[in-house]
Amino acid sequence: MPQIVSRRLCAGYSLGSLVTGSFSTVPGLLLLPYLTDTLGVQAATAGLLVLLPKAWDVLFNPVAGRISDRRGSRRPLLLQGGLGVAVLFAALFALPAGGGAYVGVVFLLCATAYAFFQVPYVAMMAEITTDYDQRTRLMTWRMAVLALAILISGAGAPALRDATGGYQVMGLAVGALILLGTVMVYLGTRGVTAQSHVDAGAGFKVLVAAVRDSRHFRRLLAAFVIQATGVSTLLAGVDYMSRIVLRDPGMQTLLFLSFVGPALLVMPLWQRFGVRYGKRISFIVATVIFAVPMAGVAAAQVLPNSVIVALSAITGVGYSGMQVFPMAMLPDVITAEEERTGVRRAGLFSGVWTAGETLGFALGPGVYGLILAIGGYVSSTDATVVQPPSAVTAVLIGFTIVPMLLVVAALPLLTRKLEVVRT
Template sequence: MIAPAAAVTTVPRSVRLGYGVGSFCTATVGAVPGLLLLYYMTNFLAVPAWLAGVVVTAPKVWDLVVNPLVGRWSDRTRSRLGPRRPWMLAGALTLPVAFFLVFAGPSLRGVPAALYVGACFMAAATAYALFEVPYKAMPGEMTHDYHERTSLLQWRMIFIGAGTAISGVLAPAIAGSQGAQGTLASYRMMGLTIAVILLLAMLGAFFGTARAPMTGAPEPDRGGWREQFAAIKGNSAFLWITVLACTQMLAVSMMLAAAPYFAAYTLGDPRSTQTLFAALVGPMLLTMPLWVRLARRFDKRGAMILAALMFGGGTAAAMATPLFGALYAHVAILLVGVGIAGVQLLLFSMLADVVAADAAETGKRRAGVLTGLWTAIESGVSSFGALIFGIILSIGGFVESEPSRPVRQPESAVTAVLIGQTTVPAVIIFISVLITLKYRLRPPAAPAPAASG
């Protein structure tokens, strides 16, 4: 149960907008590497599929170390900019450079190319942690109100939808602007364009949150790592929301990694990646008010179950794409998008509830540690989506290639693409429905009416 607050803090609209624009960073860093990096390595740098999966996954393991550290540092930071914003600024000044270098390397092939991309992606993951961990910690400290947090995060999700649309449609369009599959030069141009978008979005969030209210506990938790981890271990709501996020984002990351392969080998048109993404993210822009109302009507847990069922149902339906064609695939992905919109809004809102409840119960500021651990674990586990998909491709006999030497994939590899895009993610999502039932945090009870004289 979330402790009732003495007063409700309403977040100003300007701050909601300023906070929300930072989600362009979240959306872009999640979508572009998840969508294009595996494909870029296997089809442009001649990296074997299993090794490319390792490269995408390995830097995320580093998140398990750096994210809790950044969260702890931001909890303990004292500055005129507040505890979170100095770290956001550091990330804004470093992530765009590292991101560009991931797609702008020298002319390498095979293992050397994998090592270069892995090193740059590791640097990008570190810079992203500097921004994202403090950024995610802020909503739980802006307001005490259970439903106000969902309303605040609605703006974040609208910007995530817009950012995902821009990155998921624009990035493949630029990458494929020179030929059906693109060239190394077009991928470099894509990296530069997305880096500029990242810089503008992160600086926008830094300046836009200058007037953000801070209602969290005034004193940071000075306990050591052992004490903090022991306290978190006893926080069942935090543990279950973390397991839930890991499960759902594992399915999302698999589908992102599989999308260009699904477009190229199941639909027969690599450029349909853009229209599939439009179908996926369109509901994020249109259905957020609906999910806010559903969360009030059925509570957040009930709305989460509904969202996951829609997500999993659309994913399972896409298995029939070879029978019904491209239009059917887009309709199925549209249903997936409606479900993902609810899942992501409710995940972040429930995390903010957990952070606020922890501060109310302990009297300590450790939102950074909580969100750092949550982000690290969720990001680390979800990154295995690309690795799992890469393994599925290898089992199916997928043959790596270069643009100058295209190959015809065996039928087993085409089948592996369909399984990795639909069957396996659908099973994972349906498992997440069962996990949601273990989440017990509820809104505070309304105060009893005062007795009349």
């Protein structure tokens, strides 16, 4: 008999995506332009300031995973981490006079707090249900709320910034949204219990051995990280694309909505597609749907804005599937490893996974900042500064060609079976 997950639990768990969606989207979307065009930090340096705090999580997230495995219930740690993220995110944009150094330090603290939310949150899914299709259903709920969170924060944050003439109010508003998601997921997952086996060997050698011994996990993680880098590079370029290439700052919200909005409509379709054709095949299809129209957007300088928006919307359909299927496949891999070893490792694997995810979303702005620097982008506090043609080209390439190539580069990793047998 299938282990049906109640709608109450699906909704409660999925509300944690208000936290993950906001924290993954807004810094990737606005922190780089905040540094280059409000604080006047050079593009390459700004890219490093966005990259390094999240790169720290690559080392720290597995530690958070081991702590999560040892704590029993994951909910208290999740609550503490989420509260820290909410407060620190509001502080991130609160003091422009602090300059780039202040932003770097606060972002490092915020990323650390986020590890204590994200790791137990991801690990909890493997403990809610072991049923193959119910995990796809649960992940579809989560991805729908994630799409909504990305839509609200990604479209609302720039609009709020522009309406209030600065970043401070925006930071407070996004911090409040993170706080709401933290409280709601904590309350909504009451009754979710930890598994009985604790990871007895929580040292670094055990972590390395666990990842080394799970070929399916390594391939799935590598594909996800490569694609996360591509997507985050695209998101980092939305603000620059609208201002520099399209010469219409108002296009930022429209571009973002066209990219994320379709996810709210097609998530149920992806769920049915996954049940019929399998998660791996669906993942490959979603990747192709993402990449093909993005190649068309590379001709943005000669295309009408309406065509660019339409192509972005098709790309968004692929993006939604690229979010659902790797995350739905992860607990299958975790369960197979726990059954093979008889050891509780959901937190350990989730820590490594979230470290990779964090790295991917950190690399995007770093890559984009490097592309801007190579193109000669002029950082300034003067909004009227004229960019050289090479910088315009760099903005366009970073928004289209680079994300497309990165996403497609993950396809060879998906040519072999990654899923466990249905249970």
